[in-house]
Amino acid sequence: MPEGTPSTMLPGVVDHHVHLGLVDRELLAGSTVTEVHDLGWDPREAVTWAAAPPSGVRVRYAGPFHTAPGGYPTGRSWAPAAAVRHIASPRAAAEAVADVAAGGGFAIKVALHSGLPLLPDDVLRALVAEAHAAGLPVVVHAEGAGQAERAIDAGADTLVHVPWTETLPDAVIARATHMTWISTFAIHDGPGGSFGLERALDNARMFVAAGGTLVYGTDMGNGPTPVGVNEREIGLLGRVLEGESLLRAVLAPPSALALTAPLPLPETAPDLITWLRAATRLPDATETEPGH
Numbered sequence: 387m388p389e390g391t392p393s394t395m396l397p398g399v400v401d402h403h404v405h406l407g408l409v410d411r412e413l414l415a416g417s418t419v420t421e422v423h424d425l426g427w428d429p430r431e432a433v434t435w436a437a438a439p440p441s442g443v444r445v446r447y448a449g450p451f452h453t454a455p456g457g458y459p460t461g462r463s464w465a466p467a468a469a470v471r472h473i474a475s476p477r478a479a480a481e482a483v484a485d486v487a488a489g490g491g492f493a494i495k496v497a498l499h500s501g502l503p504l505l506p507d508d509v510l511r512a513l514v515a516e517a518h519a520a521g522l523p524v525v526v527h528a529e530g531a532g533q534a535e536r537a538i539d540a541g542a543d544t545l546v547h548v549p550w551t552e553t554l555p556d557a558v559i560a561r562a563t564h565m566t567w568i569s570t571f572a573i574h575d576g577p578g579g580s581f582g583l584e585r586a587l588d589n590a591r592m593f594v595a596a597g598g599t600l601v602y603g604t605d606m607g608n609g610p611t612p613v614g615v616n617e618r619e620i621g622l623l624g625r626v627l628e629g630e631s632l633l634r635a636v637l638a639p640p641s642a643l644a645l646t647a648p649l650p651l652p653e654t655a656p657d658l659i660t661w662l663r664a665a666t667r668l669p670d671a672t673e674t675e676p677g678h
């Protein structure tokens with residue numbers, strides 16, 4: 387690198403969609419990922435990850451998937467029974483939300499997956515109302531025809547995957563601009579997945595153009611995802627965002643500087659990938675120097 391290239395500083399990477407129960411989470415210790423959001427597991431296990439996280443990583447967790455009896459992901463080989471809570475009524479919704487709040491969960495995870503039993507609208511709306519009354523956002527896995535629209539119109543706060551099973555009409559996108567959508571583009575990037583990927587990128591572009599907030603998330607643990615920065619995910623986000631808005635989507639808020647690299651500040655996705663490869667952690671401000 388040229389003589390005199392100044393070092394620059396940035397916040398760490400925040401992965402808004404992970405499943406720590408499915409990866410070797412200690413691989414995150416000291417990496418450029420400084421915060422992860424676990425979106426579905428046995429809450430009694432998740433609380434122990436947050437209490438004793440990989441070094442230098444903040445772990446937040448949602449707790450269980452809330453779904454219809456028999457609904458997704460009931461019975462999936464990767465999903466322990468305690469990671470799935472069946473909600474059969476509005477009253478059950480209230481009890482479930484109270485349990486997440488009492489257990490330290492940061493959000494209510496809801497699954498709407500067509501082709502399997504689905505939460506009816508009254509139960510879905512009860513989950514949203516109870517969550518909001520408890521100060522918790524509702525984060526929805528929406529898959530299949532009409533399910534993203536149901537989440538949007540029920541008042542959900544986040545879609546945990548940019549919709550990929552259908553192209554959303556402009557009128558539906560226009561009702562979603564208060565939301566955050568989590569990218570997870572790279573999970574559609576395998577063999578046979580390209581239609582889903584192109585649809586997701588199209589939906590994301592329309593959503594961002596309409597004023598919605600798109601953030602980085604990988605679904606780490608779903609398939610052979612890297613445990614750390616997912617460079618393919620950043621590369622695909624770069625097909626939607628660049629400059630400041632790309633950095634905002636991938637990194638913690640600017641006040642939380644955590645990394646330094648001997649490179650200029652990145653402007654594009656390839657720049658950001660290169661910057662993160664070269665980055666090291668800043669000394670932890672909470673550590674005391676030896677002898678003091």
Ligand SMILES: [Zn+2]
Pocket residue numbers: 403404405425426605608
């Ligand atoms: Zn997931």
